Amino acid sequence: xxxxxxxxxxxxxxxxxxxxxxxxxxxxxxxxxxxxxxxxxxxxxxxxxxxxxxxxxxxxxxxxxxxxxxxxxxxxxxxxxxxxxxxxxxxxxxxxxxxxxxxxxxxxxxxxxxxxxxxxxxxxxxxxxxxxxxxxxxxxxxxxxxxxxxxxxxxxxxxxxxxxxxxxxxxxxxxxxxxxxxxxxxxxxxxxxxxxxxxxxxxxxxxxxxxxxxxxxx
Amino acid sequence: xxxxxxxxxxxxxxxxxxxxxxxxxxxxxxxxxxxxxxxxxxxxxxxxxxxxxxxxxxxxxxxxxxxxxxxxxxxxxxxxxxxxxxxxxxxxxxxxxxxxxxxxxxxxxxxxxxxxxxxxxxxxxxxxxxxxxxxxxxxxxxxxxxxxxxxxxxxxxxxxxxxxxxxxxxxxxxxxxxxxxxxxxxxxxxxxxxxxxxxxxxxxxxxxxxxxxxxxxxxxxxxxxxxxxxxxxxxxxxxxxxxxxxxxxxxxxxxxxxxxxxxxxxxxxxxxxxxxxxxxxxxxxxxxxxxxxxxxxxxxxxxxxxxxxxxxxxxxxxxxxxxxxxxxxxxxxxxxxxxxxxxxxxxxxxxxxxxxxxxxxxxxxxxxxxxxxxxxxxxxxxxxxxxxxxxxxxxxxxxxxxxxxxxxxxxxxxxxxxxxxxxxxxxxxxxxxxxxxxxxxxxxxx
Numbered sequence: 102x103x104x105x106x107x108x109x110x111x112x113x114x115x116x117x118x119x120x121x122x123x124x125x126x127x128x129x130x131x132x133x134x135x136x137x138x139x140x141x142x143x144x145x146x147x148x149x150x151x152x153x154x155x156x157x158x159x160x161x162x163x164x165x166x167x168x169x170x171x172x173x174x175x176x177x178x179x180x181x182x183x184x185x186x187x188x189x190x191x192x193x194x195x196x197x198x199x200x201x202x203x204x205x206x207x208x209x210x211x212x213x214x215x216x217x218x219x220x221x222x223x224x225x226x227x228x229x230x231x232x233x234x235x236x237x238x239x240x241x242x243x244x245x246x247x248x249x250x251x252x253x254x255x256x257x258x259x260x261x262x263x264x265x266x267x268x269x270x271x272x273x274x275x276x277x278x279x280x281x282x283x284x285x286x287x288x289x290x291x292x293x294x295x296x297x298x299x300x301x302x303x304x305x306x307x308x309x310x311x312x313x314x315x316x317x318x319x
Numbered sequence: 320x321x322x323x324x325x326x327x328x329x330x331x332x333x334x335x336x337x338x339x340x341x342x343x344x345x346x347x348x349x350x351x352x353x354x355x356x357x358x359x360x361x362x363x364x365x366x367x368x369x370x371x372x373x374x375x376x377x378x379x380x381x382x383x384x385x386x387x388x389x390x391x392x393x394x395x396x397x398x399x400x401x402x403x404x405x406x407x408x409x410x411x412x413x414x415x416x417x418x419x420x421x422x423x424x425x426x427x428x429x430x431x432x433x434x435x436x437x438x439x440x441x442x443x444x445x446x447x448x449x450x451x452x453x454x455x456x457x458x459x460x461x462x463x464x465x466x467x468x469x470x471x472x473x474x475x476x477x478x479x480x481x482x483x484x485x486x487x488x489x490x491x492x493x494x495x496x497x498x499x500x501x502x503x504x505x506x507x508x509x510x511x512x513x514x515x516x517x518x519x520x521x522x523x524x525x526x527x528x529x530x531x532x533x534x535x536x537x538x539x540x541x542x543x544x545x546x547x548x549x550x551x552x553x554x555x556x557x558x559x560x561x562x563x564x565x566x567x568x569x570x571x572x573x574x575x576x577x578x579x580x581x582x583x584x585x586x587x588x589x590x591x592x593x594x595x596x597x598x599x600x601x602x603x604x605x606x607x608x609x610x611x612x613x614x615x616x617x618x619x620x621x622x623x624x625x626x627x628x629x630x631x632x633x634x635x636x637x638x639x640x641x642x643x644x645x646x647x648x649x650x651x652x653x654x655x656x657x658x659x660x661x662x663x664x665x666x667x668x669x670x671x672x673x674x675x676x677x678x679x680x681x682x683x684x685x686x687x688x689x690x691x692x693x694x695x696x697x698x699x700x701x702x703x704x705x706x707x708x709x710x711x712x713x714x715x716x717x718x719x720x721x722x723x724x725x726x727x728x729x730x731x732x733x734x735x736x737x738x739x740x741x742x743x744x745x746x747x748x749x750x751x752x753x754x755x756x757x758x759x760x761x762x763x764x765x
Contacts, residue, residue: 126647127643127644127647127648130647131643131647142639142643150717152717201502201537204502205500205502205503208500208502212429224663224664225633225636226633226664232471232472232567233472233473233534233567235472236472236473236630236632236633237473237632239632239633239636240473240632240633240635240636240639241636241639242636242639242640242643243636243640243664244640244663245663245664279719279720279721279732279736280719280720280721280732281719282717282718282719283717283718283719284717
């Protein structure tokens with residue numbers, strides 16, 4: 102008989118502290134600096150391939166700004182109302198009207214000293230957006246978010262398992278990285294499923310056979 | 320038959336012949352008076368009068384001749400109210416309804432005191448626009464009204480228009496100046512409509528001494544806003560108050576804007592701002608770095624200017640990135656540092672590299688057949704490029720190792736792992752292989 106699970110798994114929230122920095126040290130530092138003062142750069146555009154950590158960074162920045170007592174809002178594929186810190190994820194998903202709204206928001210925030218963080222999958226020059234918006238995104242600080250290498254991914258997986266309170270043997274991460282897709286959202290998703298699977302079977306530690314079962318059931 | 324019948328027949332004719340918007344703009348506001356064979360038509364402003372004279376007077380004259388059976392004397396006048404309300408260059412009195420001013424000002428961006436003529440870098444690309452802007456700031460409402468500045472994005476239109484405002488403000492401390500982005504002007508119109516405060520709205524905009532409106536192309540396909548702006552424009556120009564407009568294109572090429580408005584845009588002076596040349600881009604970078612108190616050398620400025628050609632915003636963005644990079648690494652700004660800092664930015668589109676593309680590129684590079692690369696052959700001349708391709712696939716794609724192995728003729732994931740380890744080791748000992756790897760990596764990324 103399998104154990105039924107209560108939905109009380111610890112909620113994992115993206116923060117600047119649990120972001121595995123990898124080769125993004127400069128971006129991480131610049132973002133922390135900008136969020137802790139009003140004098141730093143007010144416009145950030147981050148770009149990188151899917152699964153490189155853009156959404157994590159934007160959500161973490163909003164969470165940090167709220168912690169600092171600022172009004173902050175995160176939106177994905179839409180343009181929210183103005184706040185002191187606004188993060189707009191996936192800028193390429195914006196339609197024509199939303200692009201104009203973001204353009205107006207950009208101008209308002211620039212005037213009021215607010216902070217705008219935007220993410221996309223390409224460098225500003227290569228974005229298929231309105232020219233006036235595209236060039237404004239390239240005006241502030243632009244960083245590519247570099248995806249983690251396998252060592253850094255291993256570190257991120259262990260960190261994630263630790264946050265959920267389960268043990269993750271090295272051979273499990275090794276197997277996962279050798280046999281599964283290697284983008285972080287997928288890997289973390291498998292870990293969550295593995296954790297739930299272990300609990301259902303009342304097993305204490307994750308193991309390669311259990312991981313295989315999880316990966317087979319996908 | 321009374322004289323009014325003549326005018327009614329004219330109205331009827333124009334109503335049938337003209338689109339309603341043109342009829343409402345030009346014909347309807349006219350005040351008709353007649354005395355014997357003399358007709359007096361009073362227009363609300365000078366611009367309307369000019370249009371009547373050029374476009375509609377012959378028709379009115381011919382109808383009057385038919386009516387009187389003799390040539391009629393037609394006199395065109397501008398309404399006295401309009402003339403009296405706007406003595407030339409007189410600074411407008413304080414506005415009566417402060418609530419609307421507050422609302423409008425909330426939406427009208429204040430002038431940015433940092434955008435001055437002094438820090439506007441001039442060159443071939445913008446010298447005409449710069450000269451016109453100075454002329455307008457020094458003697459507003461006289462020569463070039465409206466001044467219409469157009470050009471691509473990020474070339475300095477906003478800087479120039481704000482510099483006009485700042486200069487004018489310096490010389491006329493109590494002048495009423497409004498810098499408004501077209502999107503905010505649209506919001507003002509909508510708000511005035513919703514709160515039924517059109518009179519206050521008109522009063523506010525008509526009382527300005529200088530109206531600077533940025534990115535007018537945004538009012539395209541917004542007929543209500545266009546109508547209001549048309550009235551505002553006419554009113555200010557008739558009162559010899561300066562209007563400066565910026566746009567991303569030449570007036571005639573703006574789509575979605577009524578012809579009467581675009582023709583009005585061209586009435587004053589239309590000047591273009593072109594993309595800056597290399598020398599100008601260098602000058603901009605040098606000046607910008609001086610302002611940020613982090614001066615860069617000419618060699619660095621040339622490096623950036625050579626690689627970032629599109630517009631000034633991206634040029635400044637590149638400089639921001641270099642300054643941030645230098646601060647983070649606590650290193651002086653050199654060409655080497657600039658190269659490092661802009662590595663990501665300068666890389667071409669971050670396209671997802673396909674495994675097929677990697678295989679083809681590697682096979683071409685080593686001049687071997689693609690079929691051999693995917694075959695079971697284990698000779699060094701085939702195996703090494705295959706290992707290289709596997710390693711690149713691991714680095715440049717998100718495919719799993721079994722998927723990579725499968726794409727190379729159904730190999731195991733451990734073969735891929737071995738290939739990657741071999742190449743990583745060889746990169747440390749074999750400089751030529753390392754160079755090949757970097758070259759292939761760069762080629763595929765770009």
